[in-house]
Amino acid sequence: MRAQNILNADLHCHSVVSDGTLTPEILAERAKANGVELWALTDHDEIGGQHRAAAAAKAQGLHYLTGTEISVTFAGETVHIVGLGFDTDDAEMQQGLRNTRGGREQRAREMAESLAKVGIHGAFEGALKFVGNPELISRTHFARFLVESGVCRETPEVFRKYLTEGKPGYVPHRWATLRDAVTWITQAHGVAVIAHPGRYNFSANEEYALFTEFKAHGGQAVEVVTGSHTPQEYVKYAETAREFGLAASRGSDFHSPGESRTDLGALPFLPGDLTPVWELLSDRIQE
Template identity: 65%
Template sequence: MHLLNADLHSHSTASDGSLEPAELARRAREAGVALWSLTDHDELAGQAAARAAAEALGLAYVSGVEISVSFAGETVHILGFGFDPGHPELVQGLARLRAGRTERARRMGESLAAAGIPGAYEAACALAPNPELVSRTHFARFLVDSGHCASVGEVFGRYLKEGKPGYVPHDWARLGDALRWIHGAGGVAAIAHPARYRLSPTVEYALFSEFQAHGGRAVEVTCGSHFPDEVQRYADMAAEFGLLASRGSDFHAPGESRVPLGALPDLPARVTPVWSLWADTLAGHRPPRPGEPGRLPRAAAAAAAGALAG
């Protein structure tokens, strides 16, 4: 079960990724991914296309989302898996979050203009699927394309982190609200890439404690932004808090993401994978071999993907 090539964290053009959901599914299948989830930021618009493409390829699919949460003055991301994408409370909650993104983006554009970079808001909007989904990544791509920086990483370091000219704080969802939306829709919640947050050990412990108290089930242990020592640290945290372990590349775009789809190390052997919740479905699914073309027979695809519906 630990050796399953699961990639449960990726982004499409429905939020701040550069590829359509169907292209992500194809890349995941060719990379040997056996279980995939599209987890766009505060958005579910890509779910139907992602599931349809995965099913056509015989790729097991579980619905996903990455919800922005404010915790102790820091933006924290909570992943949701296996939920009903049409659940009203989840849909309405995410709509409110996206409305807040628009105002933040306008203020970021004003701040960058004051720093001598005019037109950033308009350019970022042109790169986003709609104004409600403009993110820092869209601003970063504009700054790279316009020659202000050589890479997205440089943009964040010079302009978009706290204390830099383009940084604008924002109040996202409360932790309890995000978990209530996910659980109400029948899903499972996980803390995304915990090593990325600038939290003291005391505040991080409080995050895990509150997450657990609200019924959170998992933490992303192996991911695109975790180094080997961090993987081991969060495997320990998973054990301490009785959480399942998730694995995801956080893939956004070719040449931009640190880890390609399906290219992560395995989870540590001592953790229990979050996909153990779907063991019955995965038991009958043969993982694809890297680069293998074509699709599994219709019955196999239905067994692998259909039982993960929701």
């Protein structure tokens, strides 16, 4: 397998195991059909789909890296840290992810109560239809319910009107710490990656602090080319990777054919002078 920057790697996407709408098997088929050569499934705070994803990748002739996306609280914001190439049997990572998932159901019930106060009833049960497991319920599942019930036309509208800070359905959650997430990943022999940094509402000083602390804890990479970044942000975070000596990752953050603005495998390649994250993980790639 080529290990250069022109490799079509997609190292960030979600299945029905968290808040995606496709199974790991269908995602593997879609990735293969779209020309992906190296793939990772990165469900939120969950590794329960990893064996299925690896088996599906093998059946499709795809190279595969284990993955997850861990929710972290940093400077009052929710930040996502992707883990790649780790040992899925690592006990501390499994326990850490269980603890992180543990607060989701209570938060979801509070969100439903808040929505009921503005006349939207049955939101918890409605959201649960889209996930099936209260441990994995998220704002995305509430958004799908509100679209299905006709409250909003599309999921971005739901987030704007109801599920962001200051809106009726928003409830903050205390996630893992940055140190926790990076430590779980690295002690399980994986590489920690800051996911889609352009999405966070940080000042320049806060963003600098995020990257500084991330690297100090052992983080090694950043998503440069990702579905939620603009071309200008590709350039910005390529420079950030150079500044902090981080490897670069690439991932669509694909959730659903009807919701995601970038399909699996459809992103531009990484800038040629950056170190691709998969070069750090060559011995962890499953063939």
